Amino acid sequence: MRNRLIGAALAAALGLAVLPGAASAAGAGPQPPEREWSFNGIFGSFDRAALQRGYQVYREVCAACHGMRLMFYRNLTQIGLSEAAAKAEAANAFVVDGPDSEGEMFERPGKLSDRFVSPFPNDNAAKAANGGALPPDLSLIAKNQAAGPDYIAAVLTGYADPPEGMEMGETQSYNMYFSGHRISMPPPLFDDLVEYADGTPATVEQMAVDVSHFLMFAAEPQLEDRHRLGVKVVIFLLVLTGLLYALKRKVWSDLH
Amino acid sequence: MAAPKFENPIVRWIDYRLPVFTFMHHEMHEYPTPKNLNYWWNFGSLAGFMLIVMILTGIMLAMHYTPHVDHAFDSVERIRRDVPFGWLIQFIHMNGASFFFILVYIHIFRGLYYGSYKSPREILWILGVVILLLMMATAFMGYVLPWGQMSFWGATVITNLFSAIPLVGEHIVSWLWGGFAVDNATLNRFYSLHYLLPFVIVGVVVLHVVALHTHGSNNPLGIELRGKQDSIPFHPYYTIKDMFGLGLFLTIFCLFVFFAPDYLGHPDNYVPANPLVTPPHIVPEWYFLPFFAILRAIPDKLLGVVAMFAAIAVLFILPWLDRSPVRSARFRPIYKQVFWLLVLDCLVLGYIGSQPAEGWYIHIGRLATIYYFAHFFVILPLLSVFERPRPLPLSIGEPVLGGGSSPPAGGGGAGAMERA
Structure with a gap:
């Protein structure tokens, strides 16, 4: 992930001998391969088409088990959906609301101001439906894993036959990149599992990369604002610092 | 120092009653700085x-x-x-x-x-x-x-x-x-x-x-x-x-x-x-890692906590551990080196603090902890006695006027006076 490289370069420039990433990586599986992401680097931005494909994969595949409680349907307008399309997406969901004037809870179609509806009413229900394993909420998964979107894509494409002699539980699968290699999520992606509206061939690799892209957006919807403002601020500061240096030289010149 | 003359009548009026502007002038404007x-x-x-x-x-x-x-x-x-x-x-x-x-x-x-x-x-x-x-x-x-x-x-x-x-x-x-x-x-x-x-x-x-x-x-x-x-x-x-x-x-x-x-x-x-x-x-945030390493370096929980706090508390008594009359490491040939060893030691402690407490990390953590305290409790007091500082310049102006860093002829005497 290039952002980590930027961080490491900045830290090295500062003479900081700390590598927090190294601490968290200890004990995990093999390092996920680094991929090129359009949102990496100081000018990085999201690829709207990839975000929409990724959202489609989330909605049609992941959302069967994984919630995204920090996402609102209004956020869909940020991935390039029109307001009408986002409203239609929201209306597909049933939101429990209430109590009404009779004191009863009721279901209504979702609105833009609603959070993504989770597939299970609570964690215990989620565990009961998944053989005791809790499918994690995906809102921040691109940030709470050291390798971020690289990790998500690696796990989604990292299923393989277990090595000779490795005992697997009944509901477990072998995954090269999952910590401990025993993952309770069966391989979620198969070629042509979804049909992309833009005609992109839905290979496992394509879907994994697209949904990772979308999950990075979900973890930090304001990433593009951050990059755009950052470039302006740093250019401003460089000019200002240059002027201040010239002024310092001028002020101090009468001393020497 | 005489109170400054302010041109603005409002400033003068306020300053006569509450001398904030005089204070600011003294402490931020003319405050003499090396x-x-x-x-x-x-x-x-x-x-x-x-x-x-x-x-x-x-x-x-x-x-x-x-x-x-x-x-x-x-x-x-x-x-x-x-x-x-x-x-x-x-x-x-x-x-x-x-x-x-x-x-x-x-x-x-x-x-x-x-x-x-x-x-x-x-x-x-x-x-x-x-x-x-x-x-x-x-x-x-x-x-x-x-x-x-x-x-x-x-x-x-x-x-x-x-x-x-x-x-x-x-x-x-x-x-x-x-x-x-x-x-x-x-x-x-x-x-x-x-x-x-x-x-x-x-x-x-x-x-x-x-x-x-x-x-x-x-x-x-x-x-x-x-x-x-x-x-x-x-x-x-x-x-x-x-x-x-x-x-x-x-x-x-x-x-x-x-x-x-x-x-x-x-x-x-x-x-x-x-x-x-x-x-x-x-793991704690990076800025606590050296202290975290000291905490874990000691097998006993209470002593570990004591050592961790002592690592900061020792700074309170530092002025009395280092009795050398010469301040700057520029004129203390040995202190200059142990200073950088201390910096290195703190970086090593920070790295050890970020790693799991196992294997040879434990031993390095212990050595680095011992060295940290030895720096303050053994090396500094000994240096105060045994180190021969280089001669000090007479004044800040002097090395500049004398052209470069070569110590002036009277420097040795001045250093001795400084120490007296």
């Missing part, structure tokens, strides 16, 4: 600037933050996602804590190198150590507030340390928690104190500056000012030099805030706190 301060002297004012940034961004964050175990995590995410420029304020505050420590650690090591803790600046130094302790407490409690996994487990591990105190340890821990586990009461009191302590820090910083202005800044030569030719007014010389340093610092700071805001943090803190799931490696 003319040979290098860029290592920028870090004090930078740290002061950072304190203000932290307080301002913190006040804004507090307007949107919810100190409750069920809402704290989401309210921080709400700030990042939905509050206008909330992401910017939050990233500045989050990275600001790290950079505040970077600045203060450099400031401290500058003081160590140039002997800024020596007479007559002992109280100035001690107040600085008080500020460091207050900063650590504030940073620790602030890290708990987002109520992520590392917040929760860091708070659990660190508060549990107090249970090592004999007899009353358990009581102290439940008193700190406000209950029988790290829970809502803990979060609330940490929030309350996290808001309070920065203002206490401001108070101690004021005293720190008062003490500084009593005898003025130390300088790279570590000798007293010998007269007017050795000093220059603070303004404009050091105001512009500080401004340039600030510009440079802000550029580096902003590169982190805008392009690597999570680099100095831990990914586990993006997982909401869960008392039932312990993270595989609980």
